[in-house]
Amino acid sequence: MNLPPQRGRIEPRPYQTRTPHPIRFIATPTPLRIPTKREPETIHAKFA
Structure with missing residues (x-):
């Protein structure tokens, strides 16, 4: 979670955050x- 938003979007974890x-x-x-x-x-x- 401490990672920047750019890495989060590239990784498959952004879907859970976008929901x-x-x-x-x-x-x-x-x-x-x-x-x-x-x-x-x-x-x-x-x-974020």
Whole structure:
């Protein structure tokens, strides 16, 4: 998990990480939208 996003995408493990991403957005679209506009970098770091 500490590896950079580039290696994660090349490896077959990215599929498992991509699956929770869409689920989280649907589960909490309102709270995610608010922080996305204020601190998009922080969310990317957490998801990555």
